[in-house]
Amino acid sequence: MKQLIRNVKILGTGSYVPENIYSNEYLETLVPTSAEWIYENLGIRERRIADKNQATSDLATIAGIRAIENANLRSEDIDLIIVATATPDRKAPSTAAFVQHKLNAINAAAFDIAAVCSGFLFGMSVASQYIASGTYNNVLVIGADTFSKITDWTKREAVFFGDGAGAAVVSSSNINEGFLAYRLYTDTNDMLGFTIPGGGSEIPLNADNLDTQFFQMNGKLVYSSATKALPRAINQVLEDTGLTIDDVDLMIPHQPSVRILKATADIIKLPFEKVMQNMANYANTSGATIPILLDECNRKGLLKKGNIILFAAVGSGWTYGASIIKWG
Numbered sequence: 001m002k003q004l005i006r007n008v009k010i011l012g013t014g015s016y017v018p019e020n021i022y023s024n025e026y027l028e029t030l031v032p033t034s035a036e037w038i039y040e041n042l043g044i045r046e047r048r049i050a051d052k053n054q055a056t057s058d059l060a061t062i063a064g065i066r067a068i069e070n071a072n073l074r075s076e077d078i079d080l081i082i083v084a085t086a087t088p089d090r091k092a093p094s095t096a097a098f099v100q101h102k103l104n105a106i107n108a109a110a111f112d113i114a115a116v117c118s119g120f121l122f123g124m125s126v127a128s129q130y131i132a133s134g135t136y137n138n139v140l141v142i143g144a145d146t147f148s149k150i151t152d153w154t155k156r157e158a159v160f161f162g163d164g165a166g167a168a169v170v171s172s173s174n175i176n177e178g179f180l181a182y183r184l185y186t187d188t189n190d191m192l193g194f195t196i197p198g199g200g201s202e203i204p205l206n207a208d209n210l211d212t213q214f215f216q217m218n219g220k221l222v223y224s225s226a227t228k229a230l231p232r233a234i235n236q237v238l239e240d241t242g243l244t245i246d247d248v249d250l251m252i253p254h255q256p257s258v259r260i261l262k263a264t265a266d267i268i269k270l271p272f273e274k275v276m277q278n279m280a281n282y283a284n285t286s287g288a289t290i291p292i293l294l295d296e297c298n299r300k301g302l303l304k305k306g307n308i309i310l311f312a313a314v315g316s317g318w319t320y321g322a323s324i325i326k327w328g
Helices: 035-042 056-070 095-103 116-133 219-241 258-268 286-299
Strands: 008-016 020-023 046-049 080-084 109-113 139-146 163-172 178-186 250-253 308-315 319-326
Touching: 008 056, 008 116, 008 286, 035 258, 046 163, 056 080, 056 095, 056 139, 056 163, 056 286, 080 095, 080 116, 095 109, 095 139, 109 116, 116 139, 116 163, 116 178, 116 286, 116 308, 116 319, 139 286, 163 286, 178 219, 219 258, 219 308, 219 319, 250 258, 250 286, 286 308
Parallel strands: 080 109, 080 139, 250 308
Antiparallel strands: 008 163, 008 178, 020 046, 139 163, 178 319, 308 319
16 A cells, blocks of 8 residues: 655754663673674674663653654643654553653653554654544654563573664655655565563463563574565555655664675665664664664754655564655
């Protein structure tokens, strides 16, 4: 289904990462790996880890405050809060409800989206529909995860993830800027290549199965799925907009690994210097990867008026997608 989103732009961005740092060298003391292997294969040098008393909503709230300030708005100006997360504070109420309370965003409805690493992209698409239809004026979309809470720190897979939150305020724009297209997909073949089996209605947690609360992944399957999914979504949004890869000024992708990003860039023929990265400092922050990187690019002045910016992500499910914005 073709989805053309017009007159919707990003008004402000914000992000937050915890202060605690787990370096690759530290992980060498916990799991059977090496700092050199992690950096060469994944592009990661360190990751941020939330304190024991920091919930996902705490990270999300700080990122949200910074995005609202960057948009020159107040909390009461926000009409809707969408939080994309795979690590909610609780099963109920939603993490977005906690954020609404902590922001004192008294006029905002709030709900969560569960699409794991693609969550922020899915959330932005939903927000754009609300803005384009005139239902809401200002929507706060947050991607936030604390994967350290669901990581088995005795297994090699512990090297992949870090904690963090990023946010964007979405609002209306003129006809010369804003989102040009979205493409979202879900491919359930091999959908359990990345999963968190315990804690839901299928496998309720009990004293005998607490190990099922940790994420499980098949690294080879993640790589093969991502390097097929990302080019497909990217090529489709280019076709939808009539643009070519040469028109793209910057790509702000999910941060699964440097190998996946390099392979994707090769397939779509995008010069790798146009592919933005921050995984060396933060690892894969799941739903927070795109908005943290977006905020960094925004605050560094890398996003110029009229730039064509490409977003792309793939996550468990497999959920994946891409979008294109003309920066305003």
